[in-house]
Amino acid sequence: MPMRNLKRVRPLLLLAIFGAVMTALAACTPHHGQSTFGPAGPIAERQKDLFVLIFWVAMAVLVVVEAVIIVLTLKFRRRASTTGVPEQTHGNQRLEIAWTIAPALILAVIAIPTVSMIFSLDREATSAAGNLEVVVTGHQWWWEVQYTGEDVVSANEVHIPVGVPVRVVLESDDVIHSFWVPKLAGKVDLIPTRTNQLVMEASEPGVFFGQCAEFCGEAHALMRFRVVAHQPDDFRAWLDGMRRPALAPEPGSLAATGQGIFAGNCSMCHSASTADARSARAERSVQHTRQAAFLADPKGTRIISAPNLTHLATRLTLGAGLVDFNEAELTAWIKDPGSVKPGNRMEALAQVYRAGGLSDDQIKAVVAYLMTLKPAPPGESSLPPAPSADPVARGKQIFASAGCSGCHSTGSDAILGPGLGGIAQRAANRKSGMSASDYLHESIVNPTAYIVQGFSPVMPGNFGQTLTAADIDALVAYLETLP
Ligand code: HEC
Ligand code: HEC
Ligand SMILES: [Cu+2]
Numbered sequence: 106m107p108m109r110n111l112k113r114v115r116p117l118l119l120l121a122i123f124g125a126v127m128t129a130l131a132a133c134t135p136h137h138g139q140s141t142f143g144p145a146g147p148i149a150e151r152q153k154d155l156f157v158l159i160f161w162v163a164m165a166v167l168v169v170v171e172a173v174i175i176v177l178t179l180k181f182r183r184r185a186s187t188t189g190v191p192e193q194t195h196g197n198q199r200l201e202i203a204w205t206i207a208p209a210l211i212l213a214v215i216a217i218p219t220v221s222m223i224f225s226l227d228r229e230a231t232s233a234a235g236n237l238e239v240v241v242t243g244h245q246w247w248w249e250v251q252y253t254g255e256d257v258v259s260a261n262e263v264h265i266p267v268g269v270p271v272r273v274v275l276e277s278d279d280v281i282h283s284f285w286v287p288k289l290a291g292k293v294d295l296i297p298t299r300t301n302q303l304v305m306e307a308s309e310p311g312v313f314f315g316q317c318a319e320f321c322g323e324a325h326a327l328m329r330f331r332v333v334a335h336q337p338d339d340f341r342a343w344l345d346g347m348r349r350p351a352l353a354p355e356p357g358s359l360a361a362t363g364q365g366i367f368a369g370n371c372s373m374c375h376s377a378s379t380a381d382a383r384s385a386r387a388e389r390s391v392q393h394t395r396q397a398a399f400l401a402d403p404k405g406t407r408i409i410s411a412p413n414l415t416h417l418a419t420r421l422t423l424g425a426g427l428v429d430f431n432e433a434e435l436t437a438w439i440k441d442p443g444s445v446k447p448g449n450r451m452e453a454l455a456q457v458y459r460a461g462g463l464s465d466d467q468i469k470a471v472v473a474y475l476m477t478l479k480p481a482p483p484g485e486s487s488l489p490p491a492p493s494a495d496p497v498a499r500g501k502q503i504f505a506s507a508g509c510s511g512c513h514s515t516g517s518d519a520i521l522g523p524g525l526g527g528i529a530q531r532a533a534n535r536k537s538g539m540s541a542s543d544y545l546h547e548s549i550v551n552p553t554a555y556i557v558q559g560f561s562p563v564m565p566g567n568f569g570q571t572l573t574a575a576d577i578d579a580l581v582a583y584l585e586t587l588p
Pocket of ligand 1: 245247373412424425450455463
């Protein structure tokens with residue numbers, strides 16, 4: 106190239122190089138919430154150190170190879186004095202052996218620490234189960250979170266104590282997802298029918314960003330979550346809170362109206378009362394049943410597994426880590442979930458959204474109810490404050506507040522359990538020698554004594570403990586009135 110052209114090109118070239126370098130450097134800012142260069146725990150720190158080691162090895166290779174290329178291009182370039190075709194050479198055994206062995210050695214140097222760290226982190230994940238084990242199940246496009254042995258279920262938020270490695274068990278109910286908390290641990294895939302694991306540890310309390318890192322469908326980029334690291338005492342307090350039910354709304358209040366709307370339109374997909382241990386333990390099979398209903402008829406279904414909403418009002422975000430949790434965002438979500446998170450399955454499948462959505466008054470009531478979903482102060486009863494004296498009215502109240510309406514309609518529609526319309530007539534024939542009211546009583550306190558044909562045994566078995574004898578009698582009285 107003549108010298109004159111080269112001069113004109115140089116400023117442009119410099120500008121391009123400058124731009125590329127600045128872009129590359131900007132990606133390395135350790136303060137960004139999703140940067141792997143600012144680890145917040147020892148495991149992420151070790152992974153970063155390994156990356157840095159590989160980076161410098163790669164840099165050395167780059168410098169040597171580039172230097173050789175530059176020297177050779179300059180030294181053997183075509184000159185004015187060059188005539189004809191240069192001398193041709195074929196093969197050089199010593200060089201070929203050298204450049205086969207050198208890369209093999211370099212790869213071996215990189216492979217030893219990499220492979221040994223993969224295996225050692227897997228061993229550490231297994232042994233971390235003794236501290237705390239969290240089972241995370243991937244769904245399109247949100248995260249189910251269970252605390253093994255703690256009987257606590259949540260969604261889109263993983264709480265951990267600081268200073269101890271935590272085992273995260275990774276499963277999927279649909280397609281492949283990938284669990285990634287850049288500041289705490291490298292990513293591991295969630296694969297249907299398989300169980301994977303990773304170990305993560307935070308050294309300081311804080312909130313850390315998580316993200317699905319495997320393309321999993323339309324709303325993949327909007328499948329995020331948070332990891333909240335607490336001091337160990339605060340973490341225990343959080344777990345205890347998750348196990349205390351919310352205060353039931355005052356009868357006649359806006360929230361009580363909202364609870365009724367929720368029971369009729371939302372609770373077939375969302376559990377909102379798994380504070381008690383048995384319901385928490387039943388949650389996985391309930392979600393599985395919902396997912397099976399979806400898989401059996403993906404277009405026609407009105408049911409699919411969905412985030413557990415127990416103590417929703419204590420969460421940091423909505424829509425799987427997408428927007429902050431507050432009343433305004435919650436209202437926007439319930440009015441039109443698609444405007445907050447395009448592609449979400451709630452809007453696509455829920456009967457109420459297919460039919461045009463809730464009215465503004467209904468939305469206000471549902472929001473008022475959802476804002477009550479937080480742990481009751483320790484020692485306070487969660488039952489409705491002013492029990493109705495009339496057993497049938499009381500039974501109706503409990504049917505909504507104890508979560509029965511999440512699985513049972515009062516007509517003939519099956520949700521997860523059979524529709525209970527006309528149950529008094531059918532009940533008399535269910536078990537010979539048993540009266541309708543005895544059968545209903547048994548169905549509530551001991552649901553596995555008789556499994557209705559065509560249904561799975563997912564009804565929680567603890568109503569005998571969480572409800573008083575008078576509550577159960579009231580429920581039976583109410584069920585007997587259903588036409
Ligand atoms: C067909 C099942 C279905 C029905 C019915 C349904 N939802 Fe949902 N809902 C979902 C799914 C699935 C998601 C997760 C969407 C996502 O993040 O991709 C969701 C998400 C939510 C969230 C956000 C939770 C979080 O942690 O991010 C709230 C709040 C919510 N739904 C409330 C409601 C309310 C209130 C109703 C009734 C008016 C309702 N849902 C009805 C399936 C349903
Ligand atoms: C998680 C879902 C779920 C919840 C919550 C639930 N049930 Fe059930 N229920 C079922 C299923 C599934 C069946 C059918 C399988 C069986 O017999 O156990 C059933 C069966 C029944 C039956 C027998 C119906 C028949 O046709 O013989 C009655 C009565 C009943 N439930 C009442 C209740 C009451 C009252 C509550 C609340 C205190 C409640 N259920 C809560 C899922 C649920
Ligand atoms: Cu995903």
